[in-house]
Amino acid sequence: GYVDGNLISRYDSETGRVVPRADWMAANLDQAYWDRNTQIGQSNQQVDRVNLETA
Numbered sequence: 001g002y003v004d005g006n007l008i009s010r011y012d013s014e015t016g017r018v019v020p021r022a023d024w025m026a027a028n029l030d031q032a033y034w035d036r037n038t039q040i041g042q043s044n045q046q047v048d049r050v051n052l053e054t055a
Contacts, residue, residue: 011041 001009008022018037020026 009037011038011045013045016042016045 006022008025009018009020011018016038018034018041020029020034
């Protein structure tokens with residue numbers, strides 16, 4: 001995601017994890033935040049894969 005045009009986190013489709021891209025994100029958010037957003041990213045990846053197969 002972005003804040004004020006700056007990348008703060010991203011979903012890595014190779015590892016299947018959301019990773020922080022800003023030091024302040026990594027320092028101030030607990031593991032539950034990253035786990036929750038990783039689950040969302042994995043779900044979105046599955047939906048996108050199905051959508052591409054049916055297009």
